[in-house]
Amino acid sequence: xxxxxxxxxxxxxxxxxxxxxxxxxxxxxxxxxxxxxxxxxxxxxxxxxxxxxxxxxxxxxxxxxxxxxxxxxxxxxxxxxxxxxxxxxxxxxxxxxxxxxxxxxxxxxxxxxxxxxxxxxxxxxxxxxxxxxxxxxxxxxxxxxxxxxxxxxxxxxxxxxxxxxxxxxxxxxxxxxxxxxxxxxxxxxxxxxxxxxxxxxxxxxxxxxxxxxxxxxxxxxxxxxxxxxxxxxxxxxxxxxxxxxxxxxxxxxxxxxxxxxxxxxxxxxxxxxxxxxxxxxxxxxxxxxxxxxxxxxxxxxxxxxxxxxxxxxxxxxxxxxxxxxxxxxxxxxxxxxxxx
Amino acid sequence: xxxxxxxxxxxxxxxxxxxxxxxxxxxxxxxxxxxxxxxxxxxxxxxxxxxxxxxxxxxxxxxxxxxxxxxxxxxxxxxxxxxxxxxxxxxxxxxxxxxxxxxxxxxxxxxxxxxxxxxxxxxxxxxxxxxxxxxxxxxxxxxxxxxxxxxxxxxxxxxx
Ligand code: FES
Ligand code: FES
Numbered sequence: 104x105x106x107x108x109x110x111x112x113x114x115x116x117x118x119x120x121x122x123x124x125x126x127x128x129x130x131x132x133x134x135x136x137x138x139x140x141x142x143x144x145x146x147x148x149x150x151x152x153x154x155x156x157x158x159x160x161x162x163x164x165x166x167x168x169x170x171x172x173x174x175x176x177x178x179x180x181x182x183x184x185x186x187x188x189x190x191x192x193x194x195x196x197x198x199x200x201x202x203x204x205x206x207x208x209x210x211x212x213x214x215x216x217x218x219x220x221x222x223x224x225x226x227x228x229x230x231x232x233x234x235x236x237x238x239x240x241x242x243x244x245x246x247x248x249x250x251x252x253x254x255x256x257x258x259x260x261x262x263x264x265x266x267x268x269x270x271x272x273x274x275x276x277x278x279x280x281x282x283x284x285x286x287x288x289x290x291x292x293x294x295x296x297x298x299x300x301x302x303x304x305x306x307x308x309x310x311x312x313x314x315x316x317x318x319x320x321x322x323x324x325x326x327x328x329x330x331x332x333x334x335x336x337x338x339x340x341x342x343x344x345x346x347x348x349x350x351x352x353x354x355x356x357x358x359x360x361x362x363x364x365x366x367x368x369x370x371x372x373x374x375x376x377x378x379x380x381x382x383x384x385x386x387x388x389x390x391x392x393x394x395x396x397x398x399x400x401x402x403x404x405x406x407x408x409x410x411x412x413x414x415x416x417x418x419x420x421x422x423x424x425x426x427x428x429x430x431x432x433x434x435x436x437x438x439x440x441x442x443x
Numbered sequence: 444x445x446x447x448x449x450x451x452x453x454x455x456x457x458x459x460x461x462x463x464x465x466x467x468x469x470x471x472x473x474x475x476x477x478x479x480x481x482x483x484x485x486x487x488x489x490x491x492x493x494x495x496x497x498x499x500x501x502x503x504x505x506x507x508x509x510x511x512x513x514x515x516x517x518x519x520x521x522x523x524x525x526x527x528x529x530x531x532x533x534x535x536x537x538x539x540x541x542x543x544x545x546x547x548x549x550x551x552x553x554x555x556x557x558x559x560x561x562x563x564x565x566x567x568x569x570x571x572x573x574x575x576x577x578x579x580x581x582x583x584x585x586x587x588x589x590x591x592x593x594x595x596x597x598x599x600x601x602x603x
Binding site: 333365 | 489570571580584588
């Protein structure tokens with residue numbers, strides 16, 4: 104009877120978005136009279152930072168500082184349609200829609216400025232600080248605030264844009280079953296080190312080292328935050344969480360935080376995360392969906408590490424002490440006399 | 444049920460209310476006084492989202508009867524910023540990306556303040572112990588631990 108150490112590795116491909124009937128998201132962008140830009144969405148920010156990312160994408164595309172963009176995700180009754188924030192699709196789907204809407208709004212903005220400056224819109228560029236100038240002649244310029252005022256009060260134009268990103272429904276090929284359920288794929292790899300008590304079946308995750316390939320980290324701190332939290336969730340899925348410990352029976356299902364297990368601050372594994380960027384051709388400035396992917400590779404990596412430690416393969420989650428002990432007993436029964 | 448009169452100091456200002464006997468402090472703070480920084484996560488003392496300080500001691504507002512707070516001094520995360528200037532813990536949580544959905548944040552900050560008030564230079568283990576009654580579903584705790592340690596460091600350099 105001893106504490107046994109094991110190491111496991113796992114790598115995953117993770118699809119961005121899902122496509123069971125077409126996967127669209129729409130966005131609308133318009134300028135206020137003062138040259139701020141308003142992004143209307145139905146996509147929800149549930150703490151992952153979607154609003155800030157959408158503001159960055161709009162600002163980058165139109166050519167204004169991020170602080171000049173207001174994102175409203177208020178209401179699915181009134182907002183442009185979105186399938187929802189799930190399947191790691193928010194940044195990719197809503198982001199592409201916001202970029203499309205922002206491009207259209209930018210074009211109108213440049214046309215308004217061109218009329219005001221008596222030049223051709225194709226000859227105009229933005230400085231990213233809130234000004235529009237003639238390419239090669241930075242002094243021939245107008246601020247975006249003045250452009251918005253001119254549009255509203257002199258030219259009678261609405262500086263606005265519409266955007267939709269649609270992944271059409273993909274039907275399975277009748278002969279092969281092949282289909283294209285998702286667009287770009289994010290990738291991840293985890294190495295997990297565990298310690299298994301072969302007397303009690305308890306597992307302690309000592310360390311997880313994760314590499315995540317996310318296309319492009321549009322906001323590196325927000326991405327890191329999501330990856331660190333996700334890595335913890337992956338450990339939780341592997342070893343702790345379930346609503347149905349004896350599935351399909353509902354017996355002993357937890358009903359509150361006393362019974363629903365998650366690792367607490369005292370159970371943290373030493374965690375390292377690295378980000379790789381391989382921009383996706385169809386991603387908003389190359390981004391893929393890091394959302395759910397970040398909580399996946401830890402699970403098979405931990406299962407493999409447990410196998411490495413005590414030689415039993417558990418393929419049911421969560422990997423509880425009970426399941427490990429049962430498997431150890433079965434293994435001992437199958438090879439009597441062999442020292443474990 | 445009979446109503447009882449209670450008076451206490453909430454984040455420095457005097458409050459007086461009539462409440463049903465048996466009303467929790469959490470209900471009084473949120474429903475009567477519109478301080479939404481303590482959250483009702485479980486209402487049974489297991490998540491810490493409702494944490495507040497009563498006379499400097501950390502308490503779960505969901506399990507505290509309002510009438511037991513007569514004459515007490517109550518602090519919540521909502522009262523930490525003074526004249527628009529954030530408390531060092533709030534700055535550290537923002538700078539350290541220690542909040543995602545934000546549901547646990549008020550309770551985490553109160554638990555951390557209780558720690559720093561009695562131990563201005565905590566170890567990592569002290570921080571873990573101090574927040575171990577608070578559940579966070581988003582961050583994986585690591586950024587929160589980092590933020591509390593950063594706030595402690597910022598406090599000591601400010602005083603030095
Ligand atoms: S609401 Fe009070 S501990 Fe959860
Ligand atoms: S930030 Fe969401 S629960 Fe902690």
